[in-house]
Every structure is written in structure tokens, then in C-alpha cells.
Amino acid sequence: MADIIKLLPDHVANQIAAGEVVQRPASVVKELLENAIDAGADSIKLIIKDGGKNLIQVIDDGIGMSPTDARMGFERHATSKIQKAEDLFRLNTKGFRGEALASIAAIAHVEVQTKPEQDEMATHLRIEGSEIKFQEVCVAPKGTSMSVKNLFFNIPARRNFLKSNQVELRHITDEFHRVAMAHPNIAFNFYNNGSELFNLPKANQRQRIVHIFGSKTNEKLVPVNEETQVVKISGFINKPEFAKRSRGEQFFFVNNRFIKSPYLHHAVLAAFEGLIKSDSYPGYFLYLDVDPASIDINIHPTKTEVKFDDEHTLYAILRSTIKHSLGQFNVVPALDFDQ
Ligand code: ADP
Ligand code: MG
Numbered sequence: 001m002a003d004i005i006k007l008l009p010d011h012v013a014n015q016i017a018a019g020e021v022v023q024r025p026a027s028v029v030k031e032l033l034e035n036a037i038d039a040g041a042d043s044i045k046l047i048i049k050d051g052g053k054n055l056i057q058v059i060d061d062g063i064g065m066s067p068t069d070a071r072m073g074f075e076r077h078a079t080s081k082i083q084k085a086e087d088l089f090r091l092n093t094k095g096f097r098g099e100a101l102a103s104i105a106a107i108a109h110v111e112v113q114t115k116p117e118q119d120e121m122a123t124h125l126r127i128e129g130s131e132i133k134f135q136e137v138c139v140a141p142k143g144t145s146m147s148v149k150n151l152f153f154n155i156p157a158r159r160n161f162l163k164s165n166q167v168e169l170r171h172i173t174d175e176f177h178r179v180a181m182a183h184p185n186i187a188f189n190f191y192n193n194g195s196e197l198f199n200l201p202k203a204n205q206r207q208r209i210v211h212i213f214g215s216k217t218n219e220k221l222v223p224v225n226e227e228t229q230v231v232k233i234s235g236f237i238n239k240p241e242f243a244k245r246s247r248g249e250q251f252f253f254v255n256n257r258f259i260k261s262p263y264l265h266h267a268v269l270a271a272f273e274g275l276i277k278s279d280s281y282p283g284y285f286l287y288l289d290v291d292p293a294s295i296d297i298n299i300h301p302t303k304t305e306v307k308f309d310d311e312h313t314l315y316a317i318l319r320s321t322i323k324h325s326l327g328q329f330n331v332v333p334a335l336d337f338d339q
Pocket of ligand 2: 031035094100101
């Protein structure tokens, strides 16, 4: 029989990969913010319109890209962040898969302006559905501006599946919170339909949390600090009396990356045992720093899951550290929860 297997054209492969990387506007926001952070930005602006359906723009003052890199960045598996497999064990960047820009450009209209500090002139590039429409020299400040318009313009089923602007804005805001909390040393501004939603100056962890969640948060926070050979833990837990029925203020950051971990969540719950009702959740903002060689973040394209080498030890350390913090701040069990 004749051979029938063929390699897919790049733009088709990109569109398929985009299905995993880009679920909704908030996914684009995450990828662009992370690229800005990896570029060493001090200050990042996020501008969106209509829940991100019609515009998502991220402007940074990071290292920028050369004219060639500005094109290369949109190739699949093109990255400046790793070169060989071993680099996966010493990651200190958010990105490494070299997939985000290629995926986004396959399903949206993207416009870039970028300039490295030392270059005289900037590059202006437009790419639509993986096709470069133009590239020209322009004048722009140091750093990079990426605008993503008409998300899913060529995948009607996906576009129709998007929720209301308000719901998409909520997802974007959640993503923005996570990234901003992971990087208090970077200033962030967030504008939606022309009005400023957040203006976060450079801060420490506590100030950043309070800027995002409001001044009432400050009195709720109990500091958590521990350093062992396996992990350095910092951040805050909310005092037990502020535990809520609904979830929402539970955050783990591992090496400055927001992650979800039912297992570590359970360790926190175990530390609060007897202090809160069994149907309520304590708030926490916990920053774990571990040796990059001891984790695998490459489980899913969105990188919100992480595999730890020794999660049992981590569990035990986390639980006892939080118990200790609760004890230190004289948090004692309430006799009657219903009062
Ligand atoms: P990854 O982040 O995994 O490397 P991306 O597709 O997100 O893959 O980006 C591809 C490359 O484009 C990056 O490795 C980086 O070199 C470059 N790049 C993307 N965004 C920026 C930015 N805001 N500033 C400077 N370089 C960028
Ligand atoms: Mg990236």
C-alpha cells in the first residue's frame, strides 16, 4: 500500500497546540505576563478590552528582542530560555516550552513592538493566524509591547464558547492576581476598557497582598517563615476566625510560580484542624522555594501542576510550620464555633 502519513504543516500543528495552551483570554494574559517577567521587566502594564476578547496588551520594560528574534519567537519550540534537556532541572524562568507565542499567533492577530535597550531602533511586527503580515523598523521605548486581538478568530467554536465579558474579566483578574502576588518586586498596572483596575507599586509580599485584597486583609495575616534543607517557606496564613465557607484566598507559589496542589492544601487544613469548622477553608498565601532540580513543572502546558521529589517531607514540614505560626500568634481553639 502507498505511504499515507505526512507531517502536519506548522500552522496546523500550532493551531492544535494552541488548543492546550490557550483555553480563554486569561491563558493569553498569563503567557504574556510571564514572558514580560522572564524579560526582566521592572514594570508591566496589562491593558484589556471586552474581557480580553478584542484586546489583550502587555507592555514591559524588559530586555526586548532583536529584529530576528522578534520573528523567531513565533516559531514553535523556539525559546531563549533553555538549550538542552538538563536545563529543565535548573529552571529559573516561567517559560521554557517555546510554545506560547506560536500558539497565540496561530489563533489571533498579534502585533509586537520591541526594542532592546542598546538598539537605536525598534521592530514592529504583525502576524495573523501564523502568517507574518509585515515587519518594519519603528521608534519605540526599550522593552516589548504585545497586542493580541480577535482571539479565536479562525476557530468559531472556541470563540462562541467564550463566556460573557464579565466572566472572562474575572478569569483574567484571577490570573493577574496570581502573577502579581508571585512577583511583588515588579510594578503592575491593569486597565480594563480604559479604566484602571489595579495600580500596584513595587512592594514586599505583605504589601502586595494588601494592595490586591484591600486594607482589611492586613489584620488577618499571620506570618509564616521556615527554612530547612528541603524548602524555604514564607508568606502568610489568615487567622482561623477569618476562615470562609467559600474558597478563593488559597495560594501556593513554588519558586515564584502559582501552582495548585490538593496535597499541600491538605497539609494546611491538617494544621488548622480543631481551629476552624470542617466545612470552611483557611486563607493562605504561601511561598515555597525549593531546588529546581527537585521538582518537575513540565506536567501540563499551563504549568499549574508540579511534581515534587519528596512530597511527604514537604507535607510534614508545611503542616508543622503552620502549626508553629498559629501557636506563636496565640491562636487558640475557639470553644464554641457557632458563636
Ligand atoms: P517561552 O517563554 O517558553 O520561551 P514563548 O513562546 O512564550 O516561549 O516566547 C518565545 C521567546 O520569545 C522567548 O523565549 C523570548 O526569547 C521571546 N520573548 C517573548 N516575549 C518576550 C518579551 N516580552 N520580551 C522579550 N522577549 C520575549
Ligand atoms: Mg513564554
